Amino acid sequence: MKNLNIKFIALFLAGAAVIGCDDEFDNAIEDGGVYTSGEADFSKFVTVGNSLTAGFADNALYLNGQLNSYPNIIAGQMQFAGGGEFNQPLVNDNAGGLLAAGVQILPNRFVLASDGNGTPAGPVVLDATPTTDITNKVTGPLNNFGVPGARVFHLAAPGYGALAGVATGTANPYYARFSSSESSTVIDDAIAANGTFFTLWIGNNDILGYATSGGLGVDNNELNNIDPAAQGDNSITNNNVFAAVYQQLVAGLTANGAKGALVNIPDVTSIPFFTTVPFAPLSPASPTFGPQIPTLNATFAGLNQAFAFLGVPERSITFSQTAASAVVINDESLTDLSAQLTQVLIGGGLDAATATLFGQQFGQARQANATDLLTFTSQTVIGELNAARFAQLTGAGLDAATAGQLSINGVTFPLEDQWVLTQDEQDRITTAQTAYNATIEALAAANGLAYVDVRTELSTVATTGISYNGGVLTSTYASGGAFSLDGVHPTARGYALTANTIIDAINAQYSSTLPKVDIGAYDSIQLSDSAQ
Amino acid sequence: MNKLKVFVVLCLISTFAYAGGYRVSTQSNTQLAMGHTGVAVVNNADILFFNPAGIVHLENKLNISAGGFGVFSDVKYQNQEFGTTFETESETSTPIYLYATYKVSEDFAVGLGVYTPYGSNVTWPTDWAGSHLVNEIDLSAIFIQPTLSYQLFDSVSIGGGPILAIGAVTFNRNASRTLTDEEGVRSNIEIEDSGITAWGWSAGLMFTPDDRFTLGFNYRSLIDINSTEGTATFSNFPNSSLTPSNGETGFTATLPLPAELTIGMSYKWDKLLLAFDYNRTLWSEYNSLDLEFSNGVASINPRNYKDASTWRLGAQYEFTEKLTVRGGYYFDESPVQSGFFAPETPRNDSNNYTFGLSYKVNSKLSIDTSFLFVQFKEINESYDFFSDTGATTTAPFAGTYKSSAFIGGLGITYSM
Numbered sequence: 001m002k003n004l005n006i007k008f009i010a011l012f013l014a015g016a017a018v019i020g021c022d023d024e025f026d027n028a029i030e031d032g033g034v035y036t037s038g039e040a041d042f043s044k045f046v047t048v049g050n051s052l053t054a055g056f057a058d059n060a061l062y063l064n065g066q067l068n069s070y071p072n073i074i075a076g077q078m079q080f081a082g083g084g085e086f087n088q089p090l091v092n093d094n095a096g097g098l099l100a101a102g103v104q105i106l107p108n109r110f111v112l113a114s115d116g117n118g119t120p121a122g123p124v125v126l127d128a129t130p131t132t133d134i135t136n137k138v139t140g141p142l143n144n145f146g147v148p149g150a151r152v153f154h155l156a157a158p159g160y161g162a163l164a165g166v167a168t169g170t171a172n173p174y175y176a177r178f179s180s181s182e183s184s185t186v187i188d189d190a191i192a193a194n195g196t197f198f199t200l201w202i203g204n205n206d207i208l209g210y211a212t213s214g215g216l217g218v219d220n221n222e223l224n225n226i227d228p229a230a231q232g233d234n235s236i237t238n239n240n241v242f243a244a245v246y247q248q249l250v251a252g253l254t255a256n257g258a259k260g261a262l263v264n265i266p267d268v269t270s271i272p273f274f275t276t277v278p279f280a281p282l283s284p285a286s287p288t289f290g291p292q293i294p295t296l297n298a299t300f301a302g303l304n305q306a307f308a309f310l311g312v313p314e315r316s317i318t319f320s321q322t323a324a325s326a327v328v329i330n331d332e333s334l335t336d337l338s339a340q341l342t343q344v345l346i347g348g349g350l351d352a353a354t355a356t357l358f359g360q361q362f363g364q365a366r367q368a369n370a371t372d373l374l375t376f377t378s379q380t381v382i383g384e385l386n387a388a389r390f391a392q393l394t395g396a397g398l399d400a401a402t403a404g405q406l407s408i409n410g411v412t413f414p415l416e417d418q419w420v421l422t423q424d425e426q427d428r429i430t431t432a433q434t435a436y437n438a439t440i441e442a443l444a445a446a447n448g449l450a451y452v453d454v455r456t457e458l459s460t461v462a463t464t465g466i467s468y469n470g471g472v473l474t475s476t477y478a479s480g481g482a483f484s485l486d487g488v489h490p491t492a493r494g495y496a497l498t499a500n501t502i503i504d505a506i507n508a509q510y511s512s513t514l515p516k517v518d519i520g521a522y523d524s525i526q527l528s529d530s531a532q
Numbered sequence: 533m534n535k536l537k538v539f540v541v542l543c544l545i546s547t548f549a550y551a552g553g554y555r556v557s558t559q560s561n562t563q564l565a566m567g568h569t570g571v572a573v574v575n576n577a578d579i580l581f582f583n584p585a586g587i588v589h590l591e592n593k594l595n596i597s598a599g600g601f602g603v604f605s606d607v608k609y610q611n612q613e614f615g616t617t618f619e620t621e622s623e624t625s626t627p628i629y630l631y632a633t634y635k636v637s638e639d640f641a642v643g644l645g646v647y648t649p650y651g652s653n654v655t656w657p658t659d660w661a662g663s664h665l666v667n668e669i670d671l672s673a674i675f676i677q678p679t680l681s682y683q684l685f686d687s688v689s690i691g692g693g694p695i696l697a698i699g700a701v702t703f704n705r706n707a708s709r710t711l712t713d714e715e716g717v718r719s720n721i722e723i724e725d726s727g728i729t730a731w732g733w734s735a736g737l738m739f740t741p742d743d744r745f746t747l748g749f750n751y752r753s754l755i756d757i758n759s760t761e762g763t764a765t766f767s768n769f770p771n772s773s774l775t776p777s778n779g780e781t782g783f784t785a786t787l788p789l790p791a792e793l794t795i796g797m798s799y800k801w802d803k804l805l806l807a808f809d810y811n812r813t814l815w816s817e818y819n820s821l822d823l824e825f826s827n828g829v830a831s832i833n834p835r836n837y838k839d840a841s842t843w844r845l846g847a848q849y850e851f852t853e854k855l856t857v858r859g860g861y862y863f864d865e866s867p868v869q870s871g872f873f874a875p876e877t878p879r880n881d882s883n884n885y886t887f888g889l890s891y892k893v894n895s896k897l898s899i900d901t902s903f904l905f906v907q908f909k910e911i912n913e914s915y916d917f918f919s920d921t922g923a924t925t926t927a928p929f930a931g932t933y934k935s936s937a938f939i940g941g942l943g944i945t946y947s948m
Contacts, residue, residue, distance in 0.1 A: 023936035064716040114773040470927025515615035523710040527772040
C-alpha cells in the first residue's frame with residue numbers, strides 16, 4: 001500500500017510539472033509562425049527620409065518622438081516575422097532642443113499649455129534643459145536614416161553631414177550627429193547599412209518649405225532650374241531634379257536586391273498648419289477690432305471708390321459689423337496699381353503724401369477669400385502692429401498715431417506674402433507634388449516595390465477623419481489627435497496611422513501578414529504648463 | 533483499479549483557477565479535495581464554514597482544524613490583430629482557515645471560524661496594453677464567524693452566527709491609455725485601504741433522516757466593503773491645469789462580497805461517501821466599481837455581474853484505517869458577462885478537478901492535503917465600457933485570454 005501511494009504521488013507530481021504546457025494559447029503569438037514575411041525579408045530594415053522618418057514632432061526631435069517614429073513602430077511589428085533589431089540615432093532627452101558645442105541651436109519642443117484654470121491655451125516651448133550636442137557623434141550601427149529638413153537632393157549631397165558646415169548653413173545638424181564622415185551622403189550611409197528591406201519617404205520638404213513660407217521662395221519648375229545644388233531655400237524643387245535624384249536613391253537602395261516601400265507626398269492642405277487660421281478671422285466681437293470698424297470702413301470708402309474707378313471693384317475692402325471679416329492681404333500675383341491708385345486718390349482731393357502712401361500700401365492689396373490659406377504662424381501677427389512698417393512710416397515723418405493706425409497687420413497693413421499661400425502658390429505646389437508622386441509611383445512599379453499612398457490616407461484624416469478604437473483621428477489642431485503642435489508633423493498617434501498605412505501596402509505587395517498597431521495606444525499631444 | 537487511478541490522475545493533470553469573480557473556494561483541505569462540497573458532509577470542524585448546523589453533529593467534544601493553500605495562478609493575454617502579448621506576474625496568494633468547535637451538550641455546540649473566502653491578486657506587467665484598466669489588484673477579506681448550532685429535532689439541526697469581515701484593497705491603474713508627464717512616464721492612480729470592517733451572517737440547516745443520508749442548506753449574507761478612509765495616490769500627471777494634480781487624496785468605493793446560497797447532500801456506503809453541492813452566488817449585486825476621489829475625479833467602471841452557479845461533486849474513500857483518499861469535480865460558472873470582461877478579474881467558466889489525501893497520525897491528529905486544477909478554455913472577450921477623457925466613442929479592450937491555476941493545500945485536523 002505504501003509503495004502504491006508513492007507511485008501515485010510521483011505520477012501526480014510528474015503531471016504537475018507539465019501543467020505549464022496547458023496554459024498556452026492554441027495559436028500563441030509568442031511561439032512564432034502567426035505572422036509571415038511573405039516574399040519579403042525583414043531581417044534588416046533600413047529607412048531613409050526626412051523629419052517624418054526621424055520621428056520629428058512638436059517642432060523638435062525628442063526621445064519619445066523617435067521611439068514612436070513610424071520606422072520604429074513598423075520595425076516592432078516586423079519582429080513578429082523575422083525582423084531584427086532597429087537602431088535609431090536617439091537623442092538624449094525629451095526636451096527636444098539641440099546644442100552645438102554647448103550652445104543651443106534649435107529650440108525645445110512644443111507642449112500645450114492651459115490658462116491655469118482648466119482651459120487649453122495654446123502651444124508653448126517646453127521649459128527643459130536640452131542635453132543633446134551634435135558634436136557628440138552617434139556611434140554604432142544604424143537603421144533609421146531620417147534627417148529632419150532634408151530635401152530629395154540633400155540625401156545625395158556630400159558634406160550634408162559635415163559638422164563644420166552646420167554653422168555656415170551648408171550642413172544639417174541632425175545628420176551631422178550621425179554622418180559617417182564630413183563628406184558622406186545620407187544615401188551612401190543608408191546603402192552601407194545593407195538592408196534587406198527599406199522604406200523611402202522623401203520629397204515633402206521639396207514643396208513644404210515653399211508652402212510654410214507662404215511661397216517666399218522660387219518655383220524651380222517655372223525657372224526651369226535643373227541644378228540640384230542650386231535649388232535655393234523655401235523653393236519648389238524642379239520636377240526633373242526630383243525624378244533624377246529619387247531614381248538614384250531607389251537604385252542605390254535596391255542594388256543589393258532589397259525589397260521595400262516608397263511613400264508618396266501628402267497634400268499641404270492636409271495639415272493643420274494651413275487649415276487652422278481661417279481667411280476671415282477678424283471678429284466684430286473683438287474688443288480691439290470691433291469698435292474700430294466704422295472708422296475703418298469710412299477710411300477705406302475713399303480707397304474703394306478709387307478701386308472702382310480703376311475697374312477693380314473686387315479689391316474693395318470692407319469690414320462687417322455682424323460677421324467675421326477677411327483679412328487684407330498683399331497678393332503679389334495682382335497687377336501693381338500703386339501709381340494709378342495714388343493719382344486717383346490725389347484726383348479725389350487727398351494730399352499727395354497720404355495718397356502716395358496709400359497707393360504704395362494698397363497697390364496689390366485685396367481681402368482674402370476662401371481659396372487663400374493663412375499659415376498657422378499668421379495668427380500671432382494678425383491684428384498686431386507691424387513694427388517694421390511703423391518704423392518706416394514714422395521715419396517718413398508721419399505722427400505716431402497715424403503711423404500706428406496704418407500698420408495693423410491684416411487690417412490696415414496688408415498681410416505680407418509669408419503669411420498667406422494664395423491660389424497661384426498652391427497651384428505651383430500641386431503641380432510639383434503631382435509630378436513627384438507620378439515619379440514615385442512609376443519607380444515603385446518599375447522596381448516591384450510597394451507604393452504607399454499616404455496622400456489619400458492623410459487627406460481622409462483632413463476631410464472625414466479616420467476612426468480608430470476609441471476615437472476619430474482628424475487634422476484639427478491640437479484636439480484632432482493626428483498632428484503635433486507644430487501643425488505640420490504627426491503625433492505618435494498620427495505616426496501609428498502612417499505605420500499602419502505602410503504595413504498595409506507592404507502586406508499587399510509582398511503577401512506578408514505583419515500585424516498593424518492599435519492607434520489608440522499611442523499618445524497625441526503633451527499637456528504641460530511648464531513653459532519656457 | 534490501478535489503471536483507473538492512473539487515468540484519473542492524468543485527466544486531472546491534462547486540464548485546469550478558482551471560483552468565479554473574486555471568490556476563492558479554499559475553505560477546507562478535506563473538502564477542497566472533494567470538489568469543495570461540504571454543506572452536507574460532517575468530516576471535521578470545517579463544517580462550520582460549509583454549514584453551521586453541522587457542528588453539533590461532530591462526535592468529539594473539541595474539534596480544531598487549520599490549514600492553508602498556495603494559489604498559483606496565471607493569465608495570458610494576446611491580441612492577434614496587433615501582435616500584443618502579456619502575461620500576469622501575480623504573486624502566489626495564501627488563503628488560510630482555522631475552525632474550532634466545542635460540544636457543550638449532546639444537542640448544542642459552539643464554534644469559531646476564521647477564513648478568507650474572497651480575494652484576488654492579479655498583477656499585469658506595468659504599462660501593459662490594458663494598464664488603463666488595471667496594472668495590479670490585490671483584494672483580501674478575512675471573515676471571523678462565531679457560531680452556535682442546535683439539534684432541533686432528531687433529524688434536524690440548525691446553526692448560524694454573525695460574520696465580521698475585515699477587508700483590504702490595493703488597486704493600481706494608469707490614468708488613461710496615453711496620458712503621460714513631460715518625460716513620457718504614464719500617469720497613474722493607486723488606491724489603498726485596509727482594515728475595512730463590515731458585518732454579515734451565516735445560517736444553515738441540516739437534515740439527517742438516517743445514518744446514511746444528509747441534506748444541507750446554507751446561506752451566507754452579502755457583505756459590502758465600503759472603503760472611505762483609504763488613500764488614492766495620483767502620480768506622473770503632467771504639470772497642467774487640464775489634468776489632476778499629483779499627490780495623495782481620499783476616495784470612496786464599495787465592493788460587494790456577494791451572498792451565497794448552498795444546497796447539497798451526501799450519501800454514505802460503508803467506507804465510501806458521495807457528496808453533491810450546488811452554490812448560487814448572488815453576484816448581480818456587483819453592478820459597477822465606482823471610485824469617487826476627493827479631488828473631484830470620478831471613475832465609473834460598469835461590471836454588471838450576473839448571479840452564478842457552481843455544481844460540485846465529491847467522493848471520499850477510506851482506504852485503510854489511516855488513509856483516506858478524496859476526489860472531486862466542480863463546474864464553476866463565471867459571473868462576468870460578455871463585453872464586461874475586465875482584466876482585473878479575467879475569469880471565464882471553468883472545469884475544476886480536485887484530489888487529496890488524509891493521513892491519520894493517531895486517533896486525534898490527521899494531516900490533510902488537497903490539490904485543485906482549474907481548467908479554463910481560452911476565450912475571446914472584451915471590456916467595452918472604457919473611453920478616453922473627452923472621447924465620444926468607447927475604446928473596447930479586447931483580446932484572447934487563457935487562464936490557468938493550480939492550488940495546493942495542507943492542513944491538520946485535531947479532535948479530542
